[in-house]
Amino acid sequence: MKTHFLPAIKLTILCAILFSGIYTCAIWGIAQLSPQHGKGEIIEIGQAFTSDRYFWSRPSAVGHNAAGSAGSNKGPSNPEYLAEVQARIDTFLAHHPGVSKSEIPADLVTAGGSGLDPHISVEAARVQVGRVARVRQLPEDRVAGIVQQHTEGPLVGLFGPSRVNVLKLNLALDEIK
């Protein structure tokens, strides 16, 4: 036991210098060369959009708190959770006359994993086009065109889902004079 004690302490200190110190600093150095200088892409953080003027973001279990991320972690058959989903459906239908239930994509009535999901599905953006166009008094084609422009396809056109970044989309809307 004794023969192992001193080497263990020394080895731990050396590991701390190497892994917590040198490795961390090296990655920090590399990060300075990146486009965001290691500060993170804040535009990738989902924001709350509840106004009718904007495309809505997904519901969040933590009210889009970017300093305390969390999902709901509610089970799929939890009655309390299903009541919450029903309430979201009702709210959505009230704000979107003419849209039928089956047209609402699931991502607009369920909360994301982080509570900060920056994206909505393409269907979720399309279903909101009518409302946004009406409130902003823009032709629907124009709003649909902006959605089309801000649709991010799968990675290299092959891998993963298509999606729309809600913040970028709404920024583009605000730029229209």
Add this chain to the structure above:
Amino acid sequence: MYTEILGLVLMYGLVILLAIPLGRYIGKVFSYESTWLDRIFDPLDRLIFRLSGVDAKKEMTWQQHLVAMLVINCCWLVISLFVLTNMAWLPLNPDGNPSMSGDLAFNTAVSFVTNTNLQHYSGETGLSYLGQLTLMLWQFISAATGIAVCAVVFMAMKEKTTDKLGNFYSFFVRSATRILLPLAFIVAALLVFNGVPMTFEGKADMITLQGDSVQVSRGPVAAFVAIKQLGTNGGGFFGVNSAHPLENPNYFTNIVETCSIFLIPIAMIFAFGYVLKRRKLALIIFGIMTLGFLLLLIPSVISEINGNPAISQMGIGQKAGSMEGKEVRFGAAASAYWAINTTCTSNGSVNAMHDSMTPLTGMFALLGMMVNSFYGGVGVGFLNFYIFIILAVFISGLMVGRTPEFLGKNRSRRNENRHDHCLAAPLAHPGRHGLVELSVCRKPNPIRGMAGQSRISRFQRNALRVHFGFCQQRQWI
């Protein structure tokens, strides 16, 4: 949906493609053969051993390996307890987060030192950056411990002797510097260029488009996430782990992080084939593990893609699958894929909330955790599988009435206590760090005085004999 499935195929293919050369490399590292990274790491290792006063050439018995491993783990526990309970006044705390209470610190320290990474705190508010970097250190070296112990078992299976099983410190340092460090470096570099933060500044303030002011937590995330994934650690930097848009910003980072989860676990199987010069056996083991993995994976993916039936009943279209607790940029398929990967390898990181998944996925995720050897954790996954092999050899030995043998090694009555441990092991579900595994590896003199354990397993053995006797009587076998 088609592109989502294609994403899964890409992720699996990529891992196999990378794991084969990596396994060869790991095999060389354990066999002390020369590799092209020696030029950097030979001097580094020598320096580490000189400064720490370790004689890396001294061969150890399994008992010495055990003591060396326990002592160094104890040392880590004490350091983490100190840092976690004193974070408030220690440096690198720009957000002014408080110190942990004693019980929470103990829970966190034990969980990170043992590579478990159970988190009863949320990273944004519960840890300072110093706390994060301390936990990151354990993510490196607890994973290295797992790989080192696995290397010892490789040696035990290979060598003719039982008291010359290499040197624990040497295996440990080689695992950390030559396997984990270069890989973590590459993964972290890929992440920072894709928007994962790596900064020591505190929270960023921003005003949202609707005029709310919001604070965004940041930190040295990229370095942490890389080793979190590679070392099958799993403890996230942020509360929601890799579901967070800054911890896993897009589908590309999701591919990198998912592949990192089971790259080393698969490579360890190929390393086994290389070290023991039994490539065919390694392929058989790989095949069995893959079969088990796919049996868990495929129904889970299908179940998530089909969505939550309770929501379908409400009349909502679920074209994208079950989306509660999942992020749109990954989609249902890649979330289910991650869920099965992370539980099969005892990683534990998430990119979606598992509690909100459909019941079948939840069940298969649990099963993956219990088996813990469909690839399994780095090092320890193979060790767990080794226990299953020994069990199978022992049982088949009873069935055909021959002395059980594996790799030319006699599993006879003389070593019967070893079987006792093996039989007891799946019942006790060994922790991640292989105390039980160490005792099943070849040992010259069996542990005596474990009366309770051997009584249980003697009962099991007798039960098996009765069972097989019964079957033979009825001419079933």
